[in-house]
Amino acid sequence: MRVLLIEDDVTLGEAVRDHVTSGGNAVDWMTNLDSAASALSTTVYGLILLDLRLPDGSGITLLKDLRAKGITAPVIILTAHDQISDRIEGLNCGADDYLVKPFNLGELTARILAVSRRYSGRPVSIVRIGGLEINATERRVTADGEVISLSGREWAVLDVLAGRPGAVVSKAQIEEALYAFGSEIESNTVEVYVSRLRKKLGHDRIVTLRGVGYQLVSEA
Numbered sequence: 001m002r003v004l005l006i007e008d009d010v011t012l013g014e015a016v017r018d019h020v021t022s023g024g025n026a027v028d029w030m031t032n033l034d035s036a037a038s039a040l041s042t043t044v045y046g047l048i049l050l051d052l053r054l055p056d057g058s059g060i061t062l063l064k065d066l067r068a069k070g071i072t073a074p075v076i077i078l079t080a081h082d083q084i085s086d087r088i089e090g091l092n093c094g095a096d097d098y099l100v101k102p103f104n105l106g107e108l109t110a111r112i113l114a115v116s117r118r119y120s121g122r123p124v125s126i127v128r129i130g131g132l133e134i135n136a137t138e139r140r141v142t143a144d145g146e147v148i149s150l151s152g153r154e155w156a157v158l159d160v161l162a163g164r165p166g167a168v169v170s171k172a173q174i175e176e177a178l179y180a181f182g183s184e185i186e187s188n189t190v191e192v193y194v195s196r197l198r199k200k201l202g203h204d205r206i207v208t209l210r211g212v213g214y215q216l217v218s219e220a
Helices: 010-022 033-042 059-068 084-092 105-120 152-162 171-181 189-201
Strands: 002-006 026-030 047-051 075-079 097-100 126-129 132-135 140-143 146-148 206-209 213-216
Touching (some): 002 010, 002 033, 010 105, 059 075, 084 097, 140 189, 152 189
Parallel strands (some): 002 026, 047 075
């Protein structure tokens, strides 16, 4: 998932960026409203982490503008202002959740997972399909009761597929998940990681629909 972090505190920004990146996400970090607006004009984000008090204005202004433009990306507000009025205004303007600084990074991860599941239509963090069990919260995969060890990139690909079990996921959607790791995506990168997953999970668990995408299914 690609995340936009809008936070002007350098120490906190670095901590949040590194923590969210370690979870297999790509993070673009902006320190003011102007640069954030520029990023939003060119990039589609799966989540926005928004500070309210920024050098060039209020994060509420940006939030209102996003919703007015029909941008539905989930927004979690991060702010040091623990005022009920701030919370109410943020939620009324379209924010999905609210964290008051200082906060535990583990709690931030839990909030991100909860918001992401609501938007992806995945009501629970555990997906079972055939003998395969995928626990998104613990990032643990078992096949017929056996724990399967996955690399970060392999997990990123599987997590995208598990978000829509039985549905077709495009190659572009998988490439977006792999951009989180910061290196260039070669033309065959998706095929390479799908192949690795098949070797670990079973060759029939991921079906290729040529020219369309990939599908996570029960073994034939």
